[in-house]
Amino acid sequence: MSAPGIGAGRRRDGDGGARGDGGGSPGALHRIGDGLANVTVREPGRFFALCLDTGRAMFQWPFQWREFVQQAWFIVSVTVVPTMLVAIPFGGVLSLQVGGLIRQLGAQSYTGATAVVAIVREASPLVTSLLVAGAAGSAMCADIGSRKIREEIDAMEVLGINPLHRLVVPRMLACAFVALFLNGLVSVVGLVGGYFFNVMLQDGTPGAYLASFNAIAQLPDLVQAEVKAFVFGITAGLVAAYKGLNAKGGPKGVGDAVNQTVVITFMLLFVENFLISTLYFQLVPSKGM
Amino acid sequence: MGVEIRVEGLTKSFGRQTIWRDVSLTLPAGEISVLLGPSGTGKSVFLKSLVGLLKPDRGHIWIGDRDLPRLRESKLYETRKLFGVLFQDGALFGSMNLYDNIAFPLREHTRKSESEVRRIVLGKMEMVGLLGAEKKLPGEISGGMKKRAGLARALVLDPEILLVDEPDSGLDPVRTAYLNQLIVDLNAQIDATFLIVTHDINTARTVPDNIGLLFRRELVMFGPREMLLSSEEPVVRQFLNARRVGPIGMSEEKDVSELEAEAKMGHDPGKLPPIPPQLMASDGRIRPAQHVPGAWCAAHGVTPPPGSFIDDMGRDWVEEWPRYVASMAPAAAGTTGGPGHVPGGPPPGGPAAGAGR
Secondary structure (H helix, E strand, O other): HHHHHEEEEHHHHHHHHHHHHHHHHHHHHHHHHHHEEEEHHHHHHHHHHHHHHHHHOOOOOOOHHHHHHHHHHHHHHHHHHHHHHHHHHHHHHHHHHHHHHHHHHOOHHHHHHHHHHHHHHHHHHHHHHHHHHHHHHHHHHHHHHHHOOHHHHHHHOOOOOOHHHHHHHHHHHHHHHHHHHHHHHHHEEEEHHHHOOOOOHOOOHHHHHHHOHHHOOOOOHHHHHHHHHHHHHHHHHHHHHHHHHHOOHHHHHHHHHHHHHHHHHHHHHHHHHHHHHHHHHOOOOOOOO | OOOOOEEEEEEEEEEEEEEEEEEEEEEEEEEEEEEEOOOOHHHHHHHHHHHOOOOOOOEEEOOOOOOOOOOHHHHHHHOOEEEEOOOOOOOOOOOOOHHHHHHHHHHOOOOOOHHEEEEHHHHHHOOOOOOOOOOHHHHHHHHHHHHHHHHHHOOOOOOOEEEEEOOOOOHHHHHHHHHHHHHHHHHHHHEEEEEEEOOOOHHHHOOOOEEEEEEOEEEEEEEHHHHHOOOHHHHHHHOOOOOOOOOOOOEOOHHHHHHHHHHOOOOOOOOOOOOOOOOOOOOOOOOOOOOOOHHHHHOOOOOOOOOOOOOOOOHHHHHHHHHHHHHHHHHHHHHHHOOOOOOOOOOOHHHHHHHHH
């Protein structure tokens, strides 16, 4: 199968070279235009089509429970330890930064409140997104991509099985499911880290740290963080599946796909994070205001 | 029984690169066809189009009354159950052992009990000579074993159409010979429609009932084996005899000046080599779709190259055939309808002798 693809690519390059010799800029312009159309219209369009197809495949019976559990376990195994290791210093740094400032303002008893707000509202979804995109997404893309270049995906389709239903849906849902718990984990570990730094290094009082926990934070904060984590998980799963299913050109193609998955997922997740936060502040009034 | 596949005006391009255009051919039900072509002429693309993995730009693929490129997705998945496909390196699922790989289609599409699945899977594994390797993972076995396992998986649902992508790539000549024999035996047993994509001249000359040749983005010729093997068409002749002299060049087609230079140098395409007798099923039975040796040549007034249809033991199969049919008739009468047929021409002698019995 690879032969015609490679041949086609080579011949197209040859054409481009010939055109460059003759006219120069029109060929280059054409290529830039082509690339631009690809980035702005074709790729997003194809990605959206995959999302719709996956959405449809999600409601096909029977749901692949076995694959779902296996994948969820796999994602847990690659994300839990790094998540905790990232969350501890994150909480610590936050305490250190805010702690100094807050002491100067004379509001030291509110250190706990700031930590909760910062970690639960923003830090934990962000750390979750980093880990989901970097660890789970890349592993998923590598898995699907290598199946694609080994023609396993084609074989599956020929055997009358929809790879979206069989492979993508359980992975995507497992990713979202695990992201929910990762988010909780980051919140807890981050707060413990913050507590430790505040109490041990900044001479904060344990009582004040804990007592101010719910001074600013409220329950909807946690809910929006969980919603974010869920959306991040779905996004990471879909991007990984899209890039993996479109991998081509041998092992290097898989490497490229994984790389693109991580970059694209990061960007998407940060944009989504911003959008959801904005929406949240519009919809839910802050406490005490 | 096999299904006829009719391809009409099929065209496929990737971007501005046309792979092939206006390919029309009919794969006769139950017959073995081989699709040949220099590297990069889109043979594998054609194979993938036939199962609907790639969508052609134009044209029809009729399987019965269903036009494959225009089927809805659910219908397409339904139609694909008619197919068994052997991909280039087997395309086994890397996470499953061989047994589970081969059992996969059965577990997905049938409600057979696990003991029944076991019986069928072990049967197919025995057929391809893989008994004892059930627990091996695809990463642990050789290329030839992967191909055989892929073949077993393709066969497990008793397909009506079997597509094989380069059965001989990366295999030694002995294993290739075994695989070719296996393909012929399978055709005799399950009577499905076969399409084999290959580069291997020996396979192309001895295995199929029909041969097709893709070159220069077109289907140059498609027809009975004897028609192509006795053809004087330069491309067909060059390819089927693996010569340098002819229109096919190293990277692409040769240009006019190169061809003229070749003619000036006095390069001669040479005499056509004899047409070898077709590979028979190993139990000696006559396949339902088997062509009578020499029938096409006789019906079309073509004199086959001298020495044609003579096997290693010096028997001339054109003369031998009626006797052979007669000797096989009592055994064959119960299992097959007739002793072979020839599309497009009355066969001389052979079937008449068979029909008399």
